[in-house]
Amino acid sequence: MHNPCRICGGTVKGSIDLGRHPRGNAFPRPGETADEFFYRLVVGMCDVCTMVQLLEDIPQEVRYHDEYPYHASGSAIHRRHFEEIAQGFLDTELTGPDPFAVEIGSNDGVMLARIARAGVRHLGVEPSRQVAEMSRAKGVRVLPEFFDEGTAERIRAEHGPADVMFGANVIAHISHLASVLRGAALLLARTGVFVFEEPYLGSVVEKTAFDILYDEHSFVFSVRAIQAAAERFGLELVDARPMEIHGGSMRYTLAPAGARPVSPRVGELLEKEAAQGLGEHATLEEFARRARTVRDDLTALVRDLHAQGKRIVGYGAPAKITTVTNYCGIGPDLIPFVCDSTPSKQGRLVAGTHIPVRAPEAFSADHPDYALLFAWNHAEEIMAKEREFAERGGRWILYVPDVHIV
Numbered sequence: 548m549h550n551p552c553r554i555c556g557g558t559v560k561g562s563i564d565l566g567r568h569p570r571g572n573a574f575p576r577p578g579e580t581a582d583e584f585f586y587r588l589v590v591g592m593c594d595v596c597t598m599v600q601l602l603e604d605i606p607q608e609v610r611y612h613d614e615y616p617y618h619a620s621g622s623a624i625h626r627r628h629f630e631e632i633a634q635g636f637l638d639t640e641l642t643g644p645d646p647f648a649v650e651i652g653s654n655d656g657v658m659l660a661r662i663a664r665a666g667v668r669h670l671g672v673e674p675s676r677q678v679a680e681m682s683r684a685k686g687v688r689v690l691p692e693f694f695d696e697g698t699a700e701r702i703r704a705e706h707g708p709a710d711v712m713f714g715a716n717v718i719a720h721i722s723h724l725a726s727v728l729r730g731a732a733l734l735l736a737r738t739g740v741f742v743f744e745e746p747y748l749g750s751v752v753e754k755t756a757f758d759i760l761y762d763e764h765s766f767v768f769s770v771r772a773i774q775a776a777a778e779r780f781g782l783e784l785v786d787a788r789p790m791e792i793h794g795g796s797m798r799y800t801l802a803p804a805g806a807r808p809v810s811p812r813v814g815e816l817l818e819k820e821a822a823q824g825l826g827e828h829a830t831l832e833e834f835a836r837r838a839r840t841v842r843d844d845l846t847a848l849v850r851d852l853h854a855q856g857k858r859i860v861g862y863g864a865p866a867k868i869t870t871v872t873n874y875c876g877i878g879p880d881l882i883p884f885v886c887d888s889t890p891s892k893q894g895r896l897v898a899g900t901h902i903p904v905r906a907p908e909a910f911s912a913d914h915p916d917y918a919l920l921f922a923w924n925h926a927e928e929i930m931a932k933e934r935e936f937a938e939r940g941g942r943w944i945l946y947v948p949d950v951h952i953v
């Protein structure tokens with residue numbers, strides 16, 4: 548499978564083929580599974596600019612709809628993380644006269660609410676209605692649209708240039724990324740910055756975190772690919788910082804080309820990426836082989852425990868669960884339910900495999916023998932919360948970076 552690159556028009560060769568998958572965040576209701584949407588989950592790298600991307604493009608209206616179930620403030624650690632980011636901007640980039648901040652995909656307003664409370668002009672651009680309503684309730688101003696070049700032009704005409712543009716776990720979701728970068732170049736003040744943090748290819752490869760691959764992740768960014776993409780649209784990568792959040796992310800800072808000094812971290816990370824072989828097809832092919840090993844090991848372990856009469860339930864229903872359970876063929880026969888704290892996911896099913904999602908009380912009320920941790924990036928928070936489970940002899944199954952029991 549080959550496709551033209553969405554950034555530069557180069558050739559993208561499919562190196563990782565995980566087969567047919569439904570949408571990661573579909574979470575259908577029981578009885579609504581007859582006409583599930585499936586696509587072929589194939590990921591590859593551009594020959595020219597090295598951007599890693601999905602080969603099949605799922606229309607954004609299918610993905611982000613009125614009932615989009617993901618809430619960014621669902622974890623206490625994430626809430627603190629976004630409040631710290633907001634405070635960081637208030638202390639640095641937003642100190643001039645009448646500053647203006649724009650967030651792309653402002654979700655439930657977890658970041659912008661802090662900026663709103665400080666009385667700073669801001670605008671969230673968020674097309675998913677329910678989460679946009681949640682942010683309005685926090686005093687956040689929201690434009691219910693997808694961000695692109697046209698939106699950027701209208702925002703600039705109405706509000707003036709942006710001192711800060713921000714996006715978290717959203718920029719890599721946008722298949723029209725080229726238009727977003729053109730829009731950022733249009734909307735940013737000469738002294739402004741566009742900061743975004745997204746799952747990092749280096750961490751995904753290092754951890755064999757194949758579950759980060761699903762329909763919403765149109766791209767998996769690297770420093771090298773972001774540097775090249777920025778350059779094409781009159782921007783410059785001036786800083787990049789690794790983050791632990793979401794199992795390994797990178798925070799990129801873009802500025803208008805030539806406007807700011809470039810941090811030495813950028814060069815250091817580029818060297819590290821070259822040493823890791825991140826720009827090579829062979830690295831993705833090796834990753835695909837390791838993903839198959841994880842699949843075989845996880846399936847064998849779960850089947851074996853089930854055959855021994857052990858009770859296994861799932862913990863956490865992030866979009867990642869859809870990739871893992873569909874790729875491994877793990878359904879309700881092996882895992883009768885998965886618990887998740889997000890109310891809008893409870894009572895729903897994991898797309899494709901139809902494992903029911905229940906409230907965390909279903910877990911604590913009747914501890915199983917094993918819990919398969921799908922929200923592995925929240926391991927610390929969840930294991931602390933569910934200490935009693937382990938104290939009573941329960942064991943956690945993890946599959947990142949390989950299948951193991953703790």
Ligand code: TMP
Nearest residue numbers: 621622863864865887888889922925928
């Ligand atoms: P995320 O990795 O995309 O943030 O998704 C994490 C999922 O795990 C989300 O659906 C909420 C769920 N979750 C719990 O059920 N309990 C918890 O304690 C935490 C932190 C997350």
Ligand code: ZN
Nearest residue numbers: 552555593596
């Ligand atoms: Zn390219």
